Amino acid sequence: MGELTPSENEWQIMEVIWKAGRPVTASEVIEQVADRMDITKKTIRVMLNRLVAKGVIDYTLDKKDARIYHYFPLRSREECIRIKSNRFLKHYFSGRSALAVASFLKEGEVSEEELEELSRMVEQMKKKK
16 A cells, blocks of 8 residues: 655645645645745645645635646644554554654653653553553
């Protein structure tokens, strides 16, 4: 099965679409993304087409000008994060969440507040099971 979520560069496009809260045109996406990313307008349009092919976004044609597409998300940011997280766990940690968390904790800078927050999360998960 091919990738069903945005790539790293496509994620920048999705951030624009998700934040807009309404359908956006390719020109609007290009305007907001081109300055942050060193890529051409054509490449951004190709990435929009890839996102459509992946089923992450779709579009409607402008009622006045059929050359203008209005893009909107089919998947939420949270859904894409969930899918990416599950794939990451499966491919790099054999599906073992505890191993992934331990790896991140060992390698990252974790404050006391973050550790307390993690403890609360673990306790909440225990109560749910």
